[in-house]
Amino acid sequence: MANGWAGEGAVQEQIDSTVEDGIRRARSRLRDGEGLTHCEDCGEPIPEARRAAVRGVRLCVACQRERDRDEAVSSGYNRRGSKDSQLR
Structure with a gap:
C-alpha cells in the first residue's frame, strides 16, 4: 500500500537505506593493525x-567517549524521500 506521494515499498527502502548507511559508517571507523600505546x-x-x-585502538576511553558524543550530535537519520526534505 502506498503512503501519500511515496511509491509502493518506499518506506521500507528508506529504512533499508538508513540501516545500510549506518553499517557503512560503522565499518569505516573500524581500525586494523597495531594500536597505539598513548592516546593520539x-x-x-x-x-x-x-x-x-579494541583492535587498532588510537584513543583513551575519555577521548573516545567525547568523540562518540560529537559524532552522535552531528549524525542524523536518512531523510531521503521524506516529505519534509522535499519542501526545503
Whole structure:
C-alpha cells in the first residue's frame, strides 16, 4: 500500500537505506593493525586491557567517549524521500 506521494515499498527502502548507511559508517571507523600505546588526542597512556580488547585502538576511553558524543550530535537519520526534505 502506498503512503501519500511515496511509491509502493518506499518506506521500507528508506529504512533499508538508513540501516545500510549506518553499517557503512560503522565499518569505516573500524581500525586494523597495531594500536597505539598513548592516546593520539591527549597523549595519556592507553591501558593494556583496552589495547587488548579494541583492535587498532588510537584513543583513551575519555577521548573516545567525547568523540562518540560529537559524532552522535552531528549524525542524523536518512531523510531521503521524506516529505519534509522535499519542501526545503
